[in-house]
Amino acid sequence: MRDETASPQTIAYFSMEVALENRLPTYSGGLGVLAGDMLRSAAELELPMVGVTLLHRKGYFFQRLDGDGHQHEEPAAWPVSEFLLPTNGTCQVEIEGRQVTVRAWRYLITAMSGAEVPVLLLDTDVLGNDPYDRTLTHYLYGGDERYRLCQEVILGVGGVRMLRALGYTRVVRFHMNEGHAALLALELFAEELKRTPGQRDSAIDQVKRMCVFTTHTPLPAGHDQFPLDLAQGVLSAEQWDALRALGCCDQALNMTFVALHLSDYVNGVTKRHGEVSRTLFPDHRIGSITNGVHSVTWTAPVFRKLYDRHIPDWRKNNFSLRYALGIPLDAILQAHHEAKQVLIREINNRVNAAFDENAFTVGFARRATAYKRPDLLFHNPDRLRRIAAQHGPLQVVFAGKAHPRDEEGKALIQKIFHWGKELRPDVKIAFLPNYDMELGLLLTAGADLWLNTPQPPHEASGTSGMKAAHNGVPSLSVLDGWWSEVPVEGVTGWTIGSRDRSPSFERRDDEDAQDLYRKLEESILPLYYADPLRWAERMRFTIALNASFFNTQRMVQEYVTHAYRDR
Numbered sequence: 001m002r003d004e005t006a007s008p009q010t011i012a013y014f015s016m017e018v019a020l021e022n023r024l025p026t027y028s029g030g031l032g033v034l035a036g037d038m039l040r041s042a043a044e045l046e047l048p049m050v051g052v053t054l055l056h057r058k059g060y061f062f063q064r065l066d067g068d069g070h071q072h073e074e075p076a077a078w079p080v081s082e083f084l085l086p087t088n089g090t091c092q093v094e095i096e097g098r099q100v101t102v103r104a105w106r107y108l109i110t111a112m113s114g115a116e117v118p119v120l121l122l123d124t125d126v127l128g129n130d131p132y133d134r135t136l137t138h139y140l141y142g143g144d145e146r147y148r149l150c151q152e153v154i155l156g157v158g159g160v161r162m163l164r165a166l167g168y169t170r171v172v173r174f175h176m177n178e179g180h181a182a183l184l185a186l187e188l189f190a191e192e193l194k195r196t197p198g199q200r201d202s203a204i205d206q207v208k209r210m211c212v213f214t215t216h217t218p219l220p221a222g223h224d225q226f227p228l229d230l231a232q233g234v235l236s237a238e239q240w241d242a243l244r245a246l247g248c249c250d251q252a253l254n255m256t257f258v259a260l261h262l263s264d265y266v267n268g269v270t271k272r273h274g275e276v277s278r279t280l281f282p283d284h285r286i287g288s289i290t291n292g293v294h295s296v297t298w299t300a301p302v303f304r305k306l307y308d309r310h311i312p313d314w315r316k317n318n319f320s321l322r323y324a325l326g327i328p329l330d331a332i333l334q335a336h337h338e339a340k341q342v343l344i345r346e347i348n349n350r351v352n353a354a355f356d357e358n359a360f361t362v363g364f365a366r367r368a369t370a371y372k373r374p375d376l377l378f379h380n381p382d383r384l385r386r387i388a389a390q391h392g393p394l395q396v397v398f399a400g401k402a403h404p405r406d407e408e409g410k411a412l413i414q415k416i417f418h419w420g421k422e423l424r425p426d427v428k429i430a431f432l433p434n435y436d437m438e439l440g441l442l443l444t445a446g447a448d449l450w451l452n453t454p455q456p457p458h459e460a461s462g463t464s465g466m467k468a469a470h471n472g473v474p475s476l477s478v479l480d481g482w483w484s485e486v487p488v489e490g491v492t493g494w495t496i497g498s499r500d501r502s503p504s505f506e507r508r509d510d511e512d513a514q515d516l517y518r519k520l521e522e523s524i525l526p527l528y529y530a531d532p533l534r535w536a537e538r539m540r541f542t543i544a545l546n547a548s549f550f551n552t553q554r555m556v557q558e559y560v561t562h563a564y565r566d567r
Contacts, residue, residue, distance in 0.1 A: 010050045011173045011564055013039065014159055014168035014181035015563045016151070017055045017140055018058075018119060020107050023095035023439040025059030025076040026121070027110030027366050028140055028401070030463055031216055033437065034178050034269075035550075037294035041110040041552035046084045047560065050168060051119035052159040052181075055080065055105060055142040063401045065433045071402055075139075080105060084121060085407050088307060091161035093238040095150050101126045102158040112315065120166070122158055141403065149226050149234045152255065157239070160191075173564050175212040176263070179224055179255035183264035185211050185286040186239055189220065189246070197336040200245070204262065212563045215256060215262035215286075218459045219371065223256040258339075265563045271465045274461040274482045289562065290482060291461040292555040295321070295547065297437075302338045306331060321470075321548035329536040332442060332472055336448075336539065343446025346432075347397055353430035360528050361466070363447030363477075364500055365435055366410040368402040371458040377414055377451065378419045379513030385426040387517060391525035395428035396451075397441060399435040420546060440464070444549060445471040451515070453475035453496065456507065465493075469546035471542075472539035476519055478512065482550060491516030494519045 017032030018039065027033060035051070043047040060074030066072070084105035092099050103126055107119045125134045135149050159181065163171060168320065174184055185207055192203035201524050216222060231253040232240050243249045248258045260266060260281060261434055267287045268274035274288030295318045307314045310327045314320050337357075344357045355361070377384065377396065388394035398416050398445065402409030420429030432439060444450065450468035452459075452475060457518045459481035466482065467474060475493035477483040489495055497507060 008265050009048060009170050009172050010168055011042075011047065011175060011295075012052055012163055012168065012171045013042075013049055013175045013177060014052045014153060014155060014160075014184055015057070015143070015163065016054065017030075017120075018051055018179035019437055020119060021083075023078070024107075025062075025078060026140065026213065028060040028403075029154040030461075031178060033290055033293075034216075034463060035438075036291055037292070037297060038177075038556060039109050039117050039397050039554040040294045040297060041292075041556045042113075042115070043109045043115050044118040044553065045556055045560075046111070046113065046115040047117075047556065050118050050163070050171075050204070051109075051117065052155070053119065053121055054155055054165070055121040055125075055137045055139070057125060058124070058138045058142075059398065060140040061401070061404065063434045065413065065431065067417075069414035069431065070360065073404050074480050080123075083107065088121075088165060089166040089515065090126075090163055091158060091165045093153055093158045093161065095133065095136075095153055096234055097128055100124055100134065100136070100154070101129055102154060102162060104425065104476060105160050110116060120159075120162060122154055122162060124154060127131070128132070141536045145226055145230060146234065149230060149253075152180050152183055156181045156185075157187045160184050160187040172210065173212055174210055174270060175559075175563070176259050177214055178216050178222070179213075179259050181253040182213075182258040182262075183239070185258060186242055189242055189262065190238065193242075197377070205244070207262050208264040211265075212559075213259040213266045213291075214269065215259075215266065215277055215460075216269055217458075218273065218280060219458055224253065225252040225254045227252060250512050256281075267563065269461040270485065271456065275531040276448050276460075289555060289561065290485060291463055291466070291556045292549075292551040292553070293463050293466045293470065295409050295470055295551045295553065298441060298444065299470045300335075300339045300342075300441060302525055303445065304472050305508045311364065318553040321551075322544045324540055324543035324547075327543075329540065332539050332543075333532060333536045336472055339445040340448070343397075343442045346442055347430050349402075350432055351430050353428060355394075355428055355430060356393060359395045359428070361446070362394070362396040362446045362451050363443045363449070363473070364396065364400040364409045364453075365432075365440060365443045365462055366452075367461075368400040368413050369406055370408045370412065371455045372400075373453040373455055373509065374398060375415050375419075376453040376509060376513050376516065378415070378423075378510060380517065381419060381423060385423065386429050387521045387525065390530040394520075394525070395430070397430045397443065397447065398444045399432040399439060401435055421428075425471070440467065442472060444468040447473055448528065449473065450475045450477075451495075452483065453512065454478055454480050456480040458473040463550075466546065466550040469542045469550060472543050474538050474542045478507075486546060488545075490523065491538065492546050493538075512557070524555035 015035035019027035019036035061073040444467040
C-alpha cells in the first residue's frame with residue numbers, strides 16, 4: 001500500500017544516524033546532529049524530502065563514569081511506540097543468503113508553518129527473522145565488521161526498497177550522508193539494469209545523476225572498509241558481481257569508493273575539507289558545502305526571546321541574525337548571564353564541582369578521541385595555574401563519549417579526571433557524563449569561551465562552535481574545519497596557530513599549547529575581566545557574523561543549488 005505522504009518528486013536523505021530529539025538515542029554525535037538539523041531546515045524550507053535511517057532500538061550507549069574517569073557503557077533502550085508511528089511498509093533484503101524482513105517506523109519533523117519531513121527508521125526486529133538478524137537494527141555502531149556490513153545492507157538496499165514499498169516512486173535525488181549508505185547506489189544500479197538489460201554504462205550514468213554523496217572526514221576510520229571474503233559472504237551474488245563489475249572491490253570493499261564511483265555530485269563539509277578530500281581522492285570531482293546548525297534548535301531559550309524582540313524574522317530568515325549588531329550590549333550580557341547560571345547549576349548538580357557563575361568558564365564538548373586533543377589545555381599545568389592566579393578565576397567544563405572500542409579516547413577522559421584533581425582548587429575542572437543534545441545546548445550557551453583543539457587537517461568541519469556562536473559565545477580554535485572560514489581574528493574569537501601557516505600539516509602539541517596559553521593570558525582573560533562591554537561587543541559580532549552564516553538554512557539552500565538541481 002502506498003504512503004499517503006509520499007510526494008510526487010522527493011529527495012531521499014540517507015544517514016546511519018539522525019538526531020531527531022534528545023529523548024531518542026538514535027545518534028552518537030556530530031554526524032547525526034548534522035543530519036537532524038538538515039532535515040529540520042528542509043521542513044522549514046518546505047523541501048520535499050524524506051529521511052532514511054536505522055531504528056537503533058537500543059541506542060548508541062549510555063555513558064557512566066567512575067571517580068577516576070573510567071567509562072562504562074550501557075544499552076540505551078527506549079520505548080519505540082511512544083515516539084514513532086508504525087507504517088505498513090515492509091521489504092526484504094538478502095543477508096548471508098538469508099531473506100531478512102525489514103519494516104519501517106515513521107517520525108515526523110514539523111516546521112512552524114506545518115510543513116513536514118518524514119523520517120523512516122528501518123527495523124529488523126520482526127517475528128520470523130533469524131534471531132541474529134533481529135538484532136541488526138538494535139545498536140548504533142555496535143558489534144563487529146560483520147554486524148556493521150549487515151547494517152549497511154539494510155540501510156542502503158533496504159532503504160531504497162522501503163521507499164518503493166511506501167510509494168516513493170519518484171525520488172529524484174538520493175543523498176548519502178557519509179558512506180554508510182553507499183549500497184543504495186548499488187540497488188539503484190540493479191534497478192536500472194532490469195529496466196535496460198545489458199546497458200551497463202547507461203545504467204551507471206543514470207544512477208550517478210540521481211546520487212549525491214557527502215563525505216565527512218579525512219580520517220581512515222571514517223571510511224568503512226570490509227574484507228573481500230566478508231563482503232562476498234554477506235552480500236547477495238548479484239550485488240557482489242555488480243561491485244566487481246564496477247571496479248569497487250580491489251583489496252577491500254570500500255564504501256567511500258562505491259559512493260564516489262556512483263555519484264555525480266560529491267562534497268566535503270567545509271572549503272578546507274573539500275581541498276583535503278581532493279588530495280585523498282584525486283580522480284574525483286569534489287566540491288564543498290560548509291556545514292551549519294539548525295538555528296532555533298541550538299539557540300538557548302533566553303537568546304531566542306532576545307532575538308524575537310530585536311530581530312522578529314530571524315526564525316524564518318537566519319541570515320537576518322546579522323542585525324544582531326543592533327542589539328544593546330547590556331541585553332546580550334544579561335541573556336548570557338542567565339544562560340550561564342543554568343549551566344553552572346547543572347554542572348554543580350551533576351558532579352558537585354563547586355563552579356562559580358562569576359568565574360571565566362571554558363567549554364569543550366565533542367567525541368573523546370585522540371585527534372581532538374582535549375588534553376592540550378593541560379600541556380603545561382603550572383602555566384595554567386599562573387594564568388588563573390594572575391588574570392582571574394578559571395574553570396573548564398568537558399563532555400563527550402569515547403567509542404567503546406577507542407581505548408585511547410577512554411584514556412583521555414581519565415586524563416582529564418586526573419588533571420581535575422591535580423589542579424584543584426587553582427583551576428576547577430568538571431567532566432559531565434552522557435553528552436547529548438540537551439547538554440550540548442546548555443554547554444554551548446552557558447560557557448564564556450568555546451575551545452576547539454583538533455590536530456589539522458583531521459577536523460573536517462566541527463559544529464559545536466557554530467552552536468556556541470548562536471548564543472554569542474566566541475571560540476578559541478585551531479585553524480581547521482569551519483574555523484578556517486571565520487572572518488576576522490579577535491572579532492568573533494581567536495585562533496591557535498598562525499593563518500600564515502598551512503593547516504594541511506600536523507602541528508606540534510607544544511607549539512599549539514603555548515599559543516593557546518598566550519591567547520588566554522594576553523587577549524582573552526584581560527578583556528573578559530577588565531572590560532565587560534568590549535567583551536559583549538565580541539559576543540555581538542559572533543552572533544552577527546558567524547551565526548548568520550553557519551546555519552543549516554543556508555546549507556540546505558546550497559545543496560538545492562549545487563546538488564539537487566537538474567544536472
